[in-house]
Amino acid sequence: MTLLELEEVTASYGPVQVLEGVSLSVPEGGAVGILGANGAGKTTTLRAISGMVRAGGRIRFDGRDIRGLGPDRTAALGIAHVPEGRGTLTQLTVRENLRVGAYLRKDRKAIPADIDYCLDLFPQLKERIGSQASALSGGEQQMLAVGRAFMARPRLLLLDEASLGLAPSTAKNVYDAIRRLRVESGIAMLIVEQNANLAFTLVDTATVLETGRNALTGTSAELKGMDEIRRAYLGG
Numbered sequence: 512m513t514l515l516e517l518e519e520v521t522a523s524y525g526p527v528q529v530l531e532g533v534s535l536s537v538p539e540g541g542a543v544g545i546l547g548a549n550g551a552g553k554t555t556t557l558r559a560i561s562g563m564v565r566a567g568g569r570i571r572f573d574g575r576d577i578r579g580l581g582p583d584r585t586a587a588l589g590i591a592h593v594p595e596g597r598g599t600l601t602q603l604t605v606r607e608n609l610r611v612g613a614y615l616r617k618d619r620k621a622i623p624a625d626i627d628y629c630l631d632l633f634p635q636l637k638e639r640i641g642s643q644a645s646a647l648s649g650g651e652q653q654m655l656a657v658g659r660a661f662m663a664r665p666r667l668l669l670l671d672e673a674s675l676g677l678a679p680s681t682a683k684n685v686y687d688a689i690r691r692l693r694v695e696s697g698i699a700m701l702i703v704e705q706n707a708n709l710a711f712t713l714v715d716t717a718t719v720l721e722t723g724r725n726a727l728t729g730t731s732a733e734l735k736g737m738d739e740i741r742r743a744y745l746g747g
């Protein structure tokens with residue numbers, strides 16, 4: 512079943528229209544990628560979904576129209592957005608960040624076990640549990656941002672450039688953990704990623720945006736086989 516569906520979504524910053532009609536869908540438990548050059552509108556697409564920018568067109572989540580709902584409302588419906596730049600609360604410790612992620616949950620008793628699960632998923636965080644987020648490395652902050660999003664027990668995770676600024680081995684670790692999270696939790700994922708090689712290790716399908724529109728959509732295998740994708744995103 513389709514969990515998230517965008518049809519002809521538009522968005523502008525002031526007079527500048529940056530999304531000119533983006534369509535995509537994420538099945539329940541599925542993982543979908545958004546690829547594209549800088550400025551193509553990838554980040555704005557995620558912001559339109561979580562309600563951080565005003566959008567036109569149609570956005571449906573779990574069968575209901577969510578276009579126009581703000582970030583608090585979309586979060587309450589089960590959409591967790593890990594923004595570019597990670598968005599951890601730098602003055603709080605790792606443990607406090609994980610707790611904050613769970614603040615909307617009613618099942619308070621299940622929270623300690625989920626914190627343990629995050630620490631199992633990202634063992635590096637275990638050693639830093641009492642450290643301020645500001646003291647973490649970039650990779651650890653990214654792990655914390657994903658862990659914090661998981662603590663909300665969302666149905667859909669929006670993940671923006673999780674590999675940005677990380678060493679290749681760290682980025683791979685982060686994606687390995689996200690892949691495991693996907694398998695074990697069944698959380699659907701919509702990810703923006705500049706590194707298409709990494710994205711293709713996680714997603715089933717992807718869409719390539721060009722100047723605010725879908726240019727190509729296909730399965731990971733189909734896209735990896737296309738010369739234009741190889742040239743533009745896979746380093747040859």
Ligand code: ATP
Nearest residue numbers: 524525527529547548549550551552553554555556
């Ligand atoms: P990147 O990888 O560079 O983040 P992107 O595909 O995610 O690229 P967006 O961040 O969605 O692209 O930006 C799309 C366009 O909107 C770009 O031209 C960008 O300069 C512009 N833009 C983004 N945020 C704002 C803003 N807050 N105000 C005005 N223009 C913006």
